[in-house]
Amino acid sequence: MNVTSAIPTPIVAAEGSNYWQSVSQSIANAIDSALPYVWILVSLAIIGVGLLCIIGSDRSKEVAKSKFVYICIGAALVLAAAYIGKGITSALNGAGDWSSVVS
Numbered sequence: 001m002n003v004t005s006a007i008p009t010p011i012v013a014a015e016g017s018n019y020w021q022s023v024s025q026s027i028a029n030a031i032d033s034a035l036p037y038v039w040i041l042v043s044l045a046i047i048g049v050g051l052l053c054i055i056g057s058d059r060s061k062e063v064a065k066s067k068f069v070y071i072c073i074g075a076a077l078v079l080a081a082a083y084i085g086k087g088i089t090s091a092l093n094g095a096g097d098w099s100s101v102v103s
Contacts, residue, residue: 031089
């Protein structure tokens, strides 16, 4: 048995690039397309909490204050995960710098 025949060859995508580069690029594109919707949801949640603080009763004001903290923590977690994911896919594609992540 030949040793080189036992080593699998990389699967090549249609455009001639590496298979994993095309997978990581697809993930980066999905993250890029989802980020605007995340920002919209966070904005709507903060507007809703603000409206509860303005026109709500005393009980709803207390609930709104406690929910605001959860909204901020959740938004930070989701957005941090998105940017870390973009950084990982950028590193897998060989970009090597983080300047392409935040743009």
